[in-house]
Amino acid sequence: MGMTITEKILAKSAGKESVKPGDNVWLNVDVLMTHDVCGPPTIGIWKNEFGKDAKIWDKDKLVIFPDHYIFTANKHANRNVDILRNFAEEYKVDNYYDVGTSRYKGVCHIALAEEGFNIPGTVLIGTDSHTCTSGAFGMFSTGVGNTDAAFILGTGKIWEKVPETMKFTFTGKMPEYLTAKDLILQILGDITTDGATYRAMEFDGEAVFSLSMNERMTLCNMAIEGGGMNGIIPVDSVTEAYLQERTNKTYDKIYSDEDAVYHSKYEYNVENLVPLVAKPHSPDNKASVREVEGTPITKAYIGSCTGGKIADFQFAAKILFGRKVSVTTFVVPASTEVAKQLETEMYKGQSLKQIFENAGAVIAKSSCAACLGGPDDTIGRTVGKDVTISTTNRNFPGRMGSKQAEVYLASPLTVAASAVKGVITDPRDLM
Amino acid sequence: MENIVIGKAFVLGNNIDTDQIIPAEHLVYSMDDENEAKMYGKFALSSVPKEKSGLPEGNIPFVEKDKFESEYQIIVGGSNFGCGSSREHAPYALKKAGAKVIIAESYARIFYRNSVDGGFVIPYETKEKLNEKVKTGDVLKIDIENNLLVNNTTGETFNLNPLGDVLPIVSAGGLFKYARKSGMID
């Protein structure tokens, strides 16, 4: 019987000829990633369980990014970064990207790609539910809790139940008013927030392969919003070109067999799709932008691992060029590299940074910032009854700060168009 | 691990997310300091909307004001229990409140793993919509060996899905205990 790409990677990692959905296997982890929220408790469990002589199974495979609660006066948040810093120093963890140094990166999932840790065919586990983002590189990546991470830290191993795979094929040529965010919001509206629970989500089709790596990461990033264990896109020349600039590691290109068995298959022609939002308070609460256009907003937010990559800002710049925003608009580059690219990437003779500054947007430092609310002094946080339109991934009550606030999730094009008009606006009206 | 768990049921709806189980503002307490750790019990399920807390009637707090433990040991939920963030504090908070077993139609994967691997609560799945058949306060008996649930209050019996491959981890009391028992780690 044929296997899907996810099944093949898990079989390889477990040292088996083949696996099938439902099998429980012990995987050998290639990279363990953690950050300032879950890193400290993970280290705590690891020390408790393995004792004074606790050893990291392979320190070159451990990657730590402080990124969540960074630019804040909150004592508990700063204590967490101190714990990471001391740990990295004591155990000589080279892949630690400390804040306040030139090594500081920003949001972990984007930093993993930029620093060349995303390697096709490998297994990456992170203490963050959006670890599925890395699946854009034809690899298996998923999130776990602290106990699992502490176990990996000491042993390099994790048990997983092999998931069934759902396949999503996008045909047609991407229209200029659509982005990967619209595609994933379409899927979430169709399958709902538990439609992919304990399953792999495999994406393919000519429209998917026409996307940049940044856009592919957006697609995989929100697999978890459907309950998915991982999202995955097979390697092609676009993946290879990105990797060539970031790593000299060799890798396996793994593809699903022709006769692989899928849980279900979905097919969409992108030429028939329209810009979408997820209305408050759930990522599957889908509506077309047309259905909600005219809804007044108080803030617009372009940032996070979902919507703060350079491709997202290129989309936003197309709309914001030569225009002014009419509500407070935050531009939060996911990583310090993206922040630098804002100065070097040009559109019609201006840098993206100039375009955003001329439009009147507030440009913040790279971090998770208000994507998950954060301490009271976090930039971009919702307050009171804010109505925010955002390129982030979750809009549960209180996710971006205030429990009374309403958050609409949308593409960077839709967020930029809405920022200009002060009401939810279809980007096609400004293109 | 006990083979039989008897306790009162606390019934909830679908999509109970980790923010409802333990709101983010309470994640600051240390789990190593007993006085701070018991706060997780106090605030377990504190963000479930009032009308949906303790079905079918609602408006029943899981943990009484000024208490740190719940009088309910068995939580009966619907689908997608534990969705949202990867925070392990969620099943931990339920355990601190005294919960031993959860029964739901389905779980979010990370919550399910955290429950099992941390040895916090036993996450049982069922095919039936038990949260429509059991009332908050019913006394339930769970027979883990036979995967059976008996509602002592009504006399009804229901089948639970076998724990399958995670049973050894659940029986050992968590991932680390299991790994020691099976010789994977010292």
Ligand code: SF4
């Ligand atoms: S940007 Fe948001 S979703 Fe991404 S890792 Fe940070 S908090 Fe999580």
